[in-house]
Amino acid sequence: MSLRVRSSLNAADLAAYAAAQVNAMFPDPDPVTADGLRPAVDAALPRLEHCFSHVANKYFFDGEAAVFHHLHGDQYAMWLYLLANTLHRQGGPAATCSKLFLLNKALHGLDAFHEVELPSVFLFVHPLGTVLGRGAYSDFFVAYQRCGVGSNNDIYPSFGRHVTLRPGAAVLGACTIGDHCQIATESLVLDRDLPDHTLYIGRPGAATLKRQDRTYPLWRKAGLD
Template structure:
């Protein structure tokens, strides 16, 4: 994978960010190893994307100055840390850094898929839903629970456009688009190959012939 910084330099860069934002003298000795884990996941993810800037000359590409890519990296770092060492401060700090830099709330206990992407995700909150590969979200999206703490599930190949909301007991099947501004609450099972539109309680669906994995991700 092409990287803007070596793994060693990226760990040093990130350490300076964490120490500046959280000057509490917490132990960051594990950071280089955890950065390696996160970058391995970044490489797996980006090697399956053909979005502009993510793949070039036959290789995945990662830049610490590409905000969307760095947001994905910070999620993988926080989640990998949580998986390896629950309660480790790096999980909390990487999660909080992601919110501070990108206004993306993707908590480290949320299991985002192995292949996903974000596009300028300012104001986006990704809750504890069930996600599948080839998930893409834009700005000001919300995935969350209803009052009974039911969360949505998403099939393979989903795009949430800006300002969309999927809440509660809603199963969005494979290859579906959630339109800009759409609000779906407790929508039940929604068929594959759909465009979801409208606002609860009048949200609806239309059929689509487009293919998310092919047309959006270029995979």
């Protein structure tokens, strides 16, 4: 099946662009080359197409194809994660994976390590200050700015489908978050399970749980199962 991505840069230029950024940011004696990145670029673009084609926003999907612009901050943050993670999956150089991760952190304030396995469909919404640790993620995951996913006593959370972390939300420790859940702005879930269709507001000891029936509005209907 042919790739349907309307990209501002072709695959060769994307590889050269990322290599130039990495080398400018980390000018050590082991430079990254465009040729070295190209296999990961070729494998990451179908992942980007699959992800972006589920987003109901004209800047991500124009009705016919996924849309990717290297100067769209949220998109490029998602791309750098996909590129670093793809290179890691391919057994690429650990130093290059780390440089791509650190480039993303420097450009976008996003800490999403290349070994963290985000789902095939996810969305970053201006994710400055967001840290996504080694949780178990499911499709249609959304993270806004200043979100946190992390461990407590070395145990990480797991997430069902259609989970949204609003600005400043954090989920830590032994949590199982059900399908179609939202964690409200500035809320903290710690070592607590949430059933499906829950809106969680507050913090441990002072939390409110409400029924959440509305699905996040930026997913195309094809993804609303």
